[in-house]
Amino acid sequence: MEEVFIHRSAVVDEGARIGQGTKIWHFSHIMGTAVIGSDCNLGQNVFVAANVILGNNVKVQNNVSIYTGVTCDDDVFLGPSMVFTNVINPRSAVNRKNEYLETKVGRGATIGANATIVCGHDVGPYAFIGAGAVVTRHVPAFALIVGNPGRQIGWMSKHGQRLEFDAEGNAICPESGEQYELKDAVVRAL
Secondary structure, three states, X not given: OOXXXXXXXXXXXXXXXXXXXXXXXXOOEEOOOOEEOOOOEEOOOOEEOOOOEEOOOOEEOOOOEXXXXXXXXXXXXXXXXXXXXXXXXXXXXXXXXXXXXXXXXXXXXXXXXXXXXXXXXXXXXXXXEOOOOEEOOOEOOOEEEEOOOOEEEEEEOOOOOEEOOOOOOEEEOOOOOOEEEEEOOEEEEO
């Protein structure tokens, strides 16, 4: 199994748990109570705060800060300069560290470059948040979200392909051939 790689300019505080095969690149900082799974890749200038949990095979692109309260399941992709928040109403003169809201990003979800996830709103498994979108509510599994504020414009497959459902609520991923069902505004892989 591949060893952990930590670039010499990165700072990993004592106590951080980092899985096998994970790579942490230039100028990144991992706090001591963070948990990072195996085979992750954290790009340049990534910050992982206390008590953050990243699953296995999470890809974090350059310039991303992952704040306390965030959990990412396996196979999540966090695009360049995307943003998580952790307080709804921050003020410099008001300490709200006891008001951090949790955000969970489900397995296989993608969050595009420069997107913002407002704290307290979960992103469902295999959801796809487009570049620059601002998420202000919970995102269902497989949903495609764009814009500010984020709005759903469709559904995506596990392979990141747009799904086109027929009148009976069935779709096939054009890349993998996997079948999907849309019923009562919920998509599931068959």
